[in-house]
Amino acid sequence: MKIIVDTPEKLAQLAAQRYVELLKNKPNAVLGYATGSTPLGLYGELARLNAAGEVSFAEATTFNLDEYVGLEGTHDQSYRYFMNKNLFDKIDIKKENTNVPCGIDMTNEKAAQYDKAIEAAGGIDLQLLGIGHNGHIGFNEPGTPFGSVTHVVDLTESTINANARFFESINDVPTQAVSMGIKTVMNARSIIFIALGADKAEIVKKMICGEVTPEVPASVLQLHPDVEVYIDHAAASLL
Ligand code: F6R
Numbered sequence: 001m002k003i004i005v006d007t008p009e010k011l012a013q014l015a016a017q018r019y020v021e022l023l024k025n026k027p028n029a030v031l032g033y034a035t036g037s038t039p040l041g042l043y044g045e046l047a048r049l050n051a052a053g054e055v056s057f058a059e060a061t062t063f064n065l066d067e068y069v070g071l072e073g074t075h076d077q078s079y080r081y082f083m084n085k086n087l088f089d090k091i092d093i094k095k096e097n098t099n100v101p102c103g104i105d106m107t108n109e110k111a112a113q114y115d116k117a118i119e120a121a122g123g124i125d126l127q128l129l130g131i132g133h134n135g136h137i138g139f140n141e142p143g144t145p146f147g148s149v150t151h152v153v154d155l156t157e158s159t160i161n162a163n164a165r166f167f168e169s170i171n172d173v174p175t176q177a178v179s180m181g182i183k184t185v186m187n188a189r190s191i192i193f194i195a196l197g198a199d200k201a202e203i204v205k206k207m208i209c210g211e212v213t214p215e216v217p218a219s220v221l222q223l224h225p226d227v228e229v230y231i232d233h234a235a236a237s238l239l
Pocket residue numbers: 033034035036037038039065066129130131132136137138139
């Protein structure tokens with residue numbers, strides 16, 4: 001695990017360079033993306049570099065980590081909507097090559113097909129991850145088996161509460177999601193993990209220095225051979 005500590009702006013630039021390098025060497029790379037507030041700086045930087053002609057996504061394929069169950073891709077809180085707005089509409093990627101799990105009529109059987117689609121595309125070259133305060137990656141909440149593939153998840157109260165800020169009322173927050181499993185994530189050849197802010201310091205410490213346990217899903221990353229951890233000074237403050 002390589003740990004890089006810097007300002008959020010510099011981290012976004014450094015992480016973006018990983019995409020520039022990868023896509024230069026492998027224009028048809030398979031990229032795993034995340035939503036949430038943490039990747040926004042990186043997505044802004046990727047859009048800027050794409051507009052400047054320094055990177056092209058024209059041949060790339062993407063797979064997002066997760067989606068809410070029950071929200072159409074046109075819903076402004078769906079992760080499909082988020083990705084279109086914050087990245088896909090701003091870069092030269094072909095929309096048909098972007099994959100976000102479908103949140104409608106989702107079952108575990110259908111969800112597992114997502115892993116098959118990733119495999120058929122050649123596997124994920126570079127997976128981006130953020131982390132929830134409870135250690136979740138994707139929507140793999142504490143207790144998710146390390147052998148899990150893409151599946152339907154019951155969201156914990158802490159995740160529902162954390163997401164309530166994006167909805168009119170807490171009753172509108174979906175209670176289920178579909179998420180790549182831990183095994184799906186661990187199958188990625190390389191992983192970029194980003195965490196920002198003092199509120200992530202405690203869980204970042206557990207992830208890097210704590211016991212590897214399903215109770216802290218992100219701790220599994222200690223077992224991955226190629227992880228780069230991008231954290232700002234506040235998130236690194238307890239290391
Ligand atoms: C979303 C995802 C989640 C987020 C996590 C942190 O696709 O994978 O695990 O990374 O909830 O969210 P933010 O970045 O909003 O703190």
